[in-house]
Amino acid sequence: MSELRDKNGLTEKEFLAAYRPGDYEKPSVAVDMVIFTIMDKDADNYRRLPEKELKVLLIQRGGHPYLGKWALPGGFVEPDETTEQAAERELAEETAAEGLYLEQLYTFSDPHRDPRTWVMSCSYMALADSSRINVRAGDDARSAEWFTVSLEEKLIEENRTGDSVKKKTALNLVLSSAQNSLCAEIIQEQCRSSSGTKNTYKISSSDGIAFDHAKIIAYAVQRLRGKIEYTDIALNLMPELFTLTQLQQVYEVILGRELIKAPFRRKYGILAEPTEKTTSDEGHRPSRLFRRRWL
Amino acid sequence: MSELRDKNGLTEKEFLAAYRPGDYEKPSVAVDMVIFTIMDKDADNYRRLPEKELKVLLIQRGGHPYLGKWALPGGFVEPDETTEQAAERELAEETAAEGLYLEQLYTFSDPHRDPRTWVMSCSYMALADSSRINVRAGDDARSAEWFTVSLEEKLIEENRTGDSVKKKTALNLVLSSAQNSLCAEIIQEQCRSSSGTKNTYKISSSDGIAFDHAKIIAYAVQRLRGKIEYTDIALNLMPELFTLTQLQQVYEVILGRELIKAPFRRKYGILAEPTEKTTSDEGHRPSRLFRRRWL
DNA sequence: CTAATAGTGTCTTTAAGACATTATGAA
DNA sequence: TTCATAATGTCTTAAAGACACTATTAG
Secondary structure, three states, X not given: OOOOOOOOOOOHHHHHHHOOOOOOOOOEEEEEEEEEEEEEOOOOOOOOOOOEEEEEEEEEOOOOOOOOOEEOOEEEOOOOOXXXXXXXXXXXXXXXXXXXXXXXXXXXXXXXXXXXXXXXXXXXXXXXXXXXXXXXXXXXXXXEEEEEEEEEEEEEEEEEEOOEEEEEEEEEEEEEOOOOEEEEEEEEEEEEEOOEEEEEEEEEEEEOEOXXXXXXXXXXXXXXXXXXXXXXXXXXXOOOOEXXXXXXXXHHHHHOOOOOHHHHXXXXXXXXXXXXXXXXXXXXXXXXXXXXXXX | OOOOOOOOOOOHHHHHHHOOOOOOOOOEEEEEEEEEEEEEOOOOOOOOXXXXXXXXXXXXXXXXXXXXXXXXXXXXXXXOOOHHHHHHHHHHHXXXXXXXXXXXXXXXXXXXXXXXXXEEEEEEEEEEOOOOOOEOOOOOOOOEEEEEEEEXXXXXXXXXXXXXXXXXXXXXXXXXXXXXXXXXXXXXXXXXXXXXXXXXXXXXXXXXXXXXXXXXXXXXXXXXXXXXXXXXXXXXXXXXXXXXXXXXXXXXXXXXXXXXXXXXXXXXXXXXXXXXXXXXXXXXXXXXXXXXXXX
C-alpha cells in the first residue's frame, strides 16, 4: 500500500522518520474566551420583574502591555492539545463551571495585534447560566469582573453605484460594571463589487479594553444575535427551571429590542418543556416553570 | 498617559523594548483554501439546459506525506501578513483570478493532523465564477484539477433521554473528476446535555484525500448550504450575465434538492437586476439575462 | 380592590409551497 | 407543429405581527 517512494526514493515512513521541521518563524497561538452570561438588574419595585443584562467576563491586566486595562480571559495553546481543549482548560481555570456551551468564533491574525510579538488569537464564545457559575478568585494579582454589554450598530455611510456597494457601520461597544466603564468604537467597512468583496473591522477608539479585544467582543455579540433566532443556543444561558417570560427577556436583551409575547411563545415555546412547578410570592399571578427541551 | 509602571518599575515602552519572546514550542499555521465554482455538465440534448455541478479545486501531492493523494491548495502564513492576506496570496498563486469572494471557515487544530509536525489550519472558502477563473498550470510537478462535489448527510443513530440528546450523522463525501474518484466518510457526533455540548467530527475513512481535508471540504459545503438561503453569497458563483433559471440551478446543486420556480423567483429574484439582453439560439423561448444587484 | 404579570384567542399581514396557464423561438 | 423552457397568475398553507381580553396572585 504505502510503498510509494518520492523523488528521493524514500517511503512515507522513512520520510517522516527523517523529517525535521524548518527553522522559519512561527506565530504563537492563543485562545481568547468571550464568556457570556445573563444576570438580573436590581429590581426597583417589589412586584415588578427584574430586568436582565448580558454580561461578559473580563480580567484586569497586571503587567505590560495594556497594564491596568481589561482583557478577555485566555492563554496560549499548548503543543499536545487542540484549540478547543485549550479553551476548555482556560474556562475551567477562570470559572468553576465545566461543560459550558463552547463555540469557535474566528481567528484574528493581524501580526501587530499584540505589541510584544506575533500572536494569533483563536477566539471562542462560551455561554453560562449565571446561577451555576463561580468566577474563581484570581490566583495571582489580577481581578476578574462581569461587565454589562451593550453593542449598537449604526450605518454611517452608504455609497452605491451600479456595480458596487460600500457601507460603513459604526459598532459602539460599551462595557460597564459597578466600578468601571469601558467603551470602544469599531468601524466595519464593507466593500462589495465585481472585483471582490472586502469586509474590514478597525478599532477607531478603545478606552480601557486591551489588545483588539473590543473587536472580538463585538464579533461575539453579532454571532450570538445571529444564532439566537434560528438555534436553541439561548437555552444555554437559562437556569434549570425558568419561565417563558424570562426566556423572552433573554432574547430581548440580546437582540436589543422588544418582542411580542404571543408570537414569541409560538416560535420559541417548543424549546422548553412545562414542569408541574410554578413561581410564587411575586405579587401577581404565578408563572409556570419550564425546563429545557433537548431537540 | 502611558506612564504607568509595572512591578519591575518599567513603562510600557521600556517593557516592549526589552521584551524577548519565550522559547516555548509554537505551531506552524497554514491556510487551506476550499475554492468552489459551478460548471456545466455536458448537455446530452441540443435544446435541453445543461445541468450544473459544484466543483472544488484540489492539487495532487508531489511529495510525502500523502504522496499522490489530493489536497486543498494552501500554504503557510508568513510573519508580516494576516491569514486573510495569506489566503489571497495563495488564491492568486493558484488561480489567475483576483478579488474572489473569501470567507474564513474554521481553524482546525488537532496536533496530529499533519504527521510531520504541529500545524494548525486556518481554512477559507473562496467562491469563483468559472468563466473568469483560470487554474494556473502547476509551476512545479504537481497538477491541479476540479472535482465534482457531492455531500450526503445521513442520520445513523439517535439517542434521546429526558435531559440529553446524542446524534450520530454520517457525512458521505464523494469527489470525482474525469480521471479520479475520491471519497471519505466523516462521522459527526453531537452530544448535548446539561453537563455540556460536544460536537466532534471524525474521519472514519478517507480514500485519496490528504490530511484532514475531507473534513474541511465537508465543513465548507455545510457552511455554503447554510448561508445560501439567507445571504446573496450564491451570486459570487454567477457570471456577469445570467438567467434566473441558471441561478436556480446553482441553488439546487448546492442544496441538493429541487426548488419550485415561482416561489424561488419571488424570494431570490431581488438579488438580480434585469438587463435588456436575452439568450438566443437555444431551441426555445429566449430568457431574460440578469446581472447581480448589489444590496 | 389594585398593580402587575400570566396565558390565550383571534384578526391581519406576509411569506412559502404547489400547480397551472400562457408565451415564444428554433428546428 | 413540436419540444422545451420562459414567465407569471393564483389558490392553499403556514408563519409572523399586533393587539386585546381574561386569569391570578400578594398586599
